[in-house]
Amino acid sequence: MAEHPDGLPGEARVKGANTSYAAREAARYLEENKIPFENVIVSCFDADTVVSPDYFACLTYCFMNCPDRHRASFQPIPVFHNNIWEVPGFARVIETGSSFFQLIETTDPERLVTFSSHSMSFKALVEVGYWSTDMISEDSGIFWKSYLHFDGQYQVVPMPMTLSMDIVDAGSWWGTVGSLYKQKRRWAWGVENFPLVMRGFLANKKISFFDKLQHGFKLFEGQVTWAALPFLLTFVGWLPAISAGNEFSNTVLYYNASRFTQAIFGLSTIALLGTIIMSLWLLPKKKKKFSLFWTLIHGLEWFLVPFILVFLSAMPALDAQTRLMLNKRMEFWVSDKRRT
Numbered sequence: 077m078a079e080h081p082d083g084l085p086g087e088a089r090v091k092g093a094n095t096s097y098a099a100r101e102a103a104r105y106l107e108e109n110k111i112p113f114e115n116v117i118v119s120c121f122d123a124d125t126v127v128s129p130d131y132f133a134c135l136t137y138c139f140m141n142c143p144d145r146h147r148a149s150f151q152p153i154p155v156f157h158n159n160i161w162e163v164p165g166f167a168r169v170i171e172t173g174s175s176f177f178q179l180i181e182t183t184d185p186e187r188l189v190t191f192s193s194h195s196m197s198f199k200a201l202v203e204v205g206y207w208s209t210d211m212i213s214e215d216s217g218i219f220w221k222s223y224l225h226f227d228g229q230y231q232v233v234p235m236p237m238t239l240s241m242d243i244v245d246a247g248s249w250w251g252t253v254g255s256l257y258k259q260k261r262r263w264a265w266g267v268e269n270f271p272l273v274m275r276g277f278l279a280n281k282k283i284s285f286f287d288k289l290q291h292g293f294k295l296f297e298g299q300v301t302w303a304a305l306p307f308l309l310t311f312v313g314w315l316p317a318i319s320a321g322n323e324f325s326n327t328v329l330y331y332n333a334s335r336f337t338q339a340i341f342g343l344s345t346i347a348l349l350g351t352i353i354m355s356l357w358l359l360p361k362k363k364k365k366f367s368l369f370w371t372l373i374h375g376l377e378w379f380l381v382p383f384i385l386v387f388l389s390a391m392p393a394l395d396a397q398t399r400l401m402l403n404k405r406m407e408f409w410v411s412d413k414r415r416t
Contacts, residue, residue, distance in 0.1 A: 080097040086210065087209045088408070090408040091207075091214055091408065092207035092208045092217070092218075095207050096206035106198075113198045113199040117196070118197075119193070120193065120195070121193040124158060124242040124413055125193045128237070130237070134235055134237040135150055135235065138233055142233055146199050146200050147226055148197070148200075148232065149194050149196040149218070150195040150233050152193065152194070152235045153179055153238045154178050155241070156241050156243045157240040157241075158241060158415050160243055161360075163252065164252055165380070168377065169381065170256065170384050170389070172355050175358075185234050187291065188232040190215055191216060203225065204218070208221065213263075217272075227282035228280075228287050242413040242415055244259050244411050247412070255411060257388060259411045260388060261393075261396045261406070265400070265406055267393075269295065270296060273291070273295060274292060277292060303397055305390070348379075352378045355378075
């Protein structure tokens with residue numbers, strides 16, 4: 077048993093400081109007992125993470141089956157299912173969307189980055205110097221730290237296995253809104269990785285230009301899209317009709333703008349309906365039986381998506397990016413979560 081003391085030099089009150097201290101204590105234990113680091117897999121989980129009985133068997137198989145296992149992280153698919161039927165509808169919708177996003181991310185392993193709960197070789201963790209002790213986004217930060225340390229010879233291996241976590245629940249409707257906003261803002265603070273990664277790319281001459289371009293563009297595009305795209309989809313289509321002068325209102329572009337907007341939203345509606353159907357298939361079974369009325373309400377919750385994307389996704393991202401731009405340090409905030 078080891079207790080992490082407060083106020084160590086170079087540490088902030090972040091998750092990475094805690095996990096790094098625990099990992100150093102584990103390294104000391106392994107050395108004393110003559111257990112090779114290369115025989116150990118370390119998993120970094122959030123406190124609310126629940127794994128299936130087959131999870132560690134799957135992890136062991138993926139680790140042993142990976143040719144370069146000491147240059148890889150192993151990423152399961154995180155889903156937010158633990159208390160999904162106990163939270164307000166808007167929270168259920170936004171975190172179901174987060175689960176879908178993580179599922180989609182695993183289809184592109186060449187550009188996959190660690191997120192939340194993940195595993196890696198203990199030998200690699202020691203070589204790169206453990207998790208960052210002063211960064212809020214340590215889960216993705218450990219990938220970039222390893223990628224730069226090993227000169228681009230580092231990968232994330234997607235695991236065909238899910239693990240379940242809690243959805244934010246502050247105990248009240250408005251409290252949950254505020255807590256979700258703070259959680260997404262903390263996630264969006266991952267933009268702090270961008271300048272660090274770009275500086276590392278400029279200093280490292282062994283990573284190929286194509287790999288730098290590929291990873292750098294995804295990192296940049298993902299943060300910009302997160303903060304800007306919901307605003308563009310929601311408001312830009314209406315700007316010509318609101319702000320156009322007499323000259324522009326007589327043009328073909330003005331005449332067709334509404335039709336373009338209708339086409340975009342029509343396609344989005346089809347995609348939304350597909351998402352609703354998939355969610356009904358993939359969500360865990362309800363612990364209690366709902367009436368037909370409440371089943372219909374749960375389906376209609378998805379029409380809150382435009383408001384959720386703007387106020388609980390784009391705005392927190394824009395908030396985090398603005399704070400970083402103005403050098404306003406953000407402290408690590410622990411999400412309010414509960415389940416019965």
